[in-house]
Amino acid sequence: MNELSFQQIKLSLERPYKDDHGAHIPVLLDISPEGEQFYEKKENSTKTLGDNLRRIFIERGSDFFDRTKGHELEERPTPGDTDDASEASENLEEDTLGGRSMNAEELFKMRAEIIPQLFTSLGEISLARDLLASLLSSSQPQQAGSSTNLSATVVTKPPPIVSVQAFNAQLTIGSKDEALRKATNVFKSAADSMERGRIKGEKYWVDALKVRRANWGLNPAPLPFGSATGKGADKTSKDFLISYGLEESPALFRRQAVARMASDDTSAHGLVFIHRQHTRLRVSVSVTDAKGISVLSHNTPSKIGAKSPEGALKSAQQEVVEHEIFSLLVQEAGNLPTASARVSERLIVIDAAHGTELKFELVN
Numbered sequence: 001m002n003e004l005s006f007q008q009i010k011l012s013l014e015r016p017y018k019d020d021h022g023a024h025i026p027v028l029l030d031i032s033p034e035g036e037q038f039y040e041k042k043e044n045s046t047k048t049l050g051d052n053l054r055r056i057f058i059e060r061g062s063d064f065f066d067r068t069k070g071h072e073l074e075e076r077p078t079p080g081d082t083d084d085a086s087e088a089s090e091n092l093e094e095d096t097l098g099g100r101s102m103n104a105e106e107l108f109k110m111r112a113e114i115i116p117q118l119f120t121s122l123g124e125i126s127l128a129r130d131l132l133a134s135l136l137s138s139s140q141p142q143q144a145g146s147s148t149n150l151s152a153t154v155v156t157k158p159p160p161i162v163s164v165q166a167f168n169a170q171l172t173i174g175s176k177d178e179a180l181r182k183a184t185n186v187f188k189s190a191a192d193s194m195e196r197g198r199i200k201g202e203k204y205w206v207d208a209l210k211v212r213r214a215n216w217g218l219n220p221a222p223l224p225f226g227s228a229t230g231k232g233a234d235k236t237s238k239d240f241l242i243s244y245g246l247e248e249s250p251a252l253f254r255r256q257a258v259a260r261m262a263s264d265d266t267s268a269h270g271l272v273f274i275h276r277q278h279t280r281l282r283v284s285v286s287v288t289d290a291k292g293i294s295v296l297s298h299n300t301p302s303k304i305g306a307k308s309p310e311g312a313l314k315s316a317q318q319e320v321v322e323h324e325i326f327s328l329l330v331q332e333a334g335n336l337p338t339a340s341a342r343v344s345e346r347l348i349v350i351d352a353a354h355g356t357e358l359k360f361e362l363v364n
Contacts, residue, residue: 031155053114204261207270207309208240214310217243221260242271244317249324257320259313269312279346281322284359298359322362329360 019025026039061067102110159165212218220237229235245257256275284298303315329348333341342349348360 211309244313253324269309271309271312279362282361282363286357288355
């Protein structure tokens with residue numbers, strides 16, 4: 001399977017020692033507060049080793065490795081041993097001044113003895129350097145005129161390459177664009193909701209003024225369920241009800257003839273009828289002649305336009321009046337001077353005369 005071009009790129013995990021032009025990259029040791037950079041000096045390893053070995057013998061004595069064993073000093077030598085050591089040091093100095101070279105076995109032995117001590121010294125020097133750097137970083141900043149090779153500096157992270165910067169910018173722009181789109185949708189939906197609420201409020205009060213102008217009865221609406229009714233509570237009604245029943249009607253029909261303004265768009269005329277049954281009274285007359293032919297005739301309920309609040313109220317009022325008439329007929333059906341009268345929930349059948357039948361019926 002052929003790999004893609006970006007999968008064929010091999011990244012080295014080693015520290016780069018040459019730049020793009022092939023030049024050697026020096027090791028940065030420190031940066032002064034003035035911005036001056038200090039690089040590691042390139043030294044000769046042979047000369048450095050010789051100087052370090054010479055310092056060991058000069059500072060700690062020529063018999064330092066003979067007096068140490070396992071990083072601990074041995075017992076103090078006797079005067080005779082001291083004389084022997086002084087003679088050996090004189091011989092060593094003479095050999096050194098004379099320029100006598102050491103063979104491979106002597107150099108290997110010296111290396112095995114010196115390396116542990118060098119590691120110990122390296123650890124001590126590193127600890128002292130870290131301690132000094134922490135002390136310098138916690139102290140007060142130096143004056144502008146003073147400069148030192150050991151100072152506390154703040155090294156900023158180098159900026160990424162151009163391709164990485166472009167990719168990061170695309171990610172940032174994409175996330176911000178998505179967040180802005182979501183915020184825009186939220187604000188748009190909130191604005192639409194507020195606009196719909198404003199339109200509903202305007203329509204509510206416009207319809208209320210139309211109802212009031214048509215001289216329909218307006219009554220204070222009862223308080224919502226759970227409202228405070230104790231002493232000192234605000235018992236003022238926040239809404240009203242529309243009463244469209246007749247003033248001389250019984251209380252039962254007046255309680256049913258109540259409507260309220262709609263708070264949503266479910267009603268085309270802007271009213272909600274709480275107890276409306278949507279039934280009309282139909283009066284039918286059936287006449288049967290001598291030949292046995294029956295002729296039926298009945299009235300047709302008139303339809304009033306219910307698109308406006310006033311028309312809906314008139315239609316509902318007419319239904320309540322017809323229900324009241326039907327209830328009175330039910331009460332008087334037993335006292336009518338007829339042969340028979342049959343009464344049900346929605347139907348009254350009266351035999352007015354021979355071959356003549358009168359029906360009162362509530363139809364949808």
